[in-house]
Each structure stands twice: as C-alpha cells, then as structure tokens.
Amino acid sequence: MMLITCPTTRARVLVSLDAVRSVTNHPDAIAVRVSCPVCGEVHVHRTGRRLEEARRSAALEIAVRRAQTPTSA
C-alpha cells in the first residue's frame, strides 16, 4: 500500500500495489504509474525513496558537522 495524492480530486488515497502499472527509475526519484481508485486515471507518483535517502544523508552530514564543531559557549 502507498499513499498518493490524486491531482484531479486532490484527495489523498491509499492504493494497493495491484494498482501499480509501471515503475521507472530516475536519478532523483522513482516514478510509479498507478491507476487511481478515486478518478480512474493513471497518475505518475514519485516515490521519495531516493529523495528521502538524499535528505536523510544531508541531515546526517549536518548533524555530524555540528557534532564535530566545538561549541564556544
């Protein structure tokens, strides 16, 4: 199951993996084509897997940098 936002109805809907039509790998994200249970159209939904990973590693990098910086308090 995954949560997508229908661009037609603006509704947030849970779709099952059965609704996935195709998956395309992009450098920054994974595009998943799903047939929408709300409006019946096929929407391209970009999963955040890689985006999330990039964000997480960026956040981690900042945290590490902060930890390494001696606080002058």
Ligand SMILES: [Zn+2]
């Ligand atoms: Zn829809």
